[in-house]
Amino acid sequence: MKIKKYEVFDMKEAIELIKRDLGPDAVILSTKKIVKNNSFGLFSRPMIEVTAAIDYEPQTDKKSKDKGVNTKYEKEKLDIEDIANKLGLDKLEVVLKEISEIKKQLSEIRNKSKDDIHTADLPERLIPYFNIMLKNGVDDLIAYKFLKRVEKRISSELNRAQLSNLLVQLLGEIIPIEKDYFSSLKQKVIALIGPTGVGKTTTIAKMAATLSLKLQKKVGLITIDTFRIGAVEQLRTYADIVNIPLKVASTPEELKEHIYELSGLDYIFLDSMGRSQYDEAQIRELLKFIEISPVITPILVLSMSSNHDEMYDTFDRYKLLKPEYLIFTKLDETRRFGPLINVPILKKIPILLFTTGQNVPEDIEIPDGRKIAMKLLSDIQKVWRD
Known part of the structure; x- marks a missing residue:
């Protein structure tokens, strides 16, 4: 039996080295995580120490050999799956799902933040009109710039009906139209x-x-x-x-x-x-x-x-x-x-x-x-x- 150890960053690299050195019939005996200091005395990227072996058996007839290869292939497959589980790779699907949820939340926060930025310096009584314009499909920047432009022309004495009429008048004036x-x-x-x-x-x-x-x-x-x-x-x-x-x-x-x-x-x-x-x-x-x-x-x-x-x-x-x-x-x-x-x-x-x-x-x-x-x-x- 020939035994050899490998220090690699991932299992894909280990398997490639094992097959190159020991052949396709080799099996993995053990794995463990290791951390080595680099030349500056700092911890470097974590590695995996993989121990593999090959058992030199006498030649048998082709049928027996094929059966042995299949058996070793199945063992190698089970060993790799076991390693993946030990490394936590079986939880990858769960992790990806969590990442997707985080991205969705960030997107919602980003969109909400954009609206907050536009409405942060608008008078409170104009914010509902900003939201109405967005609901009707008006570009958010156009809505914001319009309301900022008319902000100084709005008296605090105006009631809601008067304010709405004034905004309709002022908005109608800035829409580019050809009247005849x-x-x-x-x-x-x-x-x-x-x-x-x-x-x-x-x-x-x-x-x-x-x-x-x-x-x-x-x-x-x-x-x-x-x-x-x-x-x-x-x-x-x-x-x-x-x-x-x-x-x-x-x-x-x-x-x-x-x-x-x-x-x-x-x-x-x-x-x-x-x-x-x-x-x-x-x-x-x-x-x-x-x-x-x-x-x-x-x-x-x-x-x-x-x-x-x-x-x-x-x-x-x-x-x-x-x-x-x-x-x-x-x-x-x-x-x-x-x-x-x-x-x-x-x-x-x-x-x-x-x-x-x-x-x-x-x-x-x-x-x-x-x-x-x-x-x-x-x-x-x-x-x-x-």
């Missing part, structure tokens, strides 16, 4: 851009119908959405109902020709193909259409029914097309209206229009800062029309 989209558009070719499913085609129909039927403006439509099944026919149906011309452009050059053909009209609406905000190649392809004429005004359409956190990412992806305004659709499909202030303020771009349902042309609104503010400061979450 009919006269604000510098160019008369309006291109609606944005991801698939946000409601671009329906919104174009509402805008075109409002201008044509209510304001007696001459309106034309151009679509470059030739990829989506039924997209052209949907827009053609709207065009026939309102009795306005519709053109289809498959290339940037065709778009340029159609804009020239319709140049005598008051407004031209361009319906673009919807693409995922993550499809950079398709967005760049759309850019070729937008750049074909300097009279095109891009407007980014965002749906309130989508993931609110992804709206910033959508804007960043589409900013390549240089949108000048925002249109928020499907306000009737949410009760949290925070993006109506978050995106315009953080991205420095005004809101042009809202849509609040599927009815054409009724469900469209010019934004009102005070109405938005009332929703953001309302403790009772209501649908937009309420």
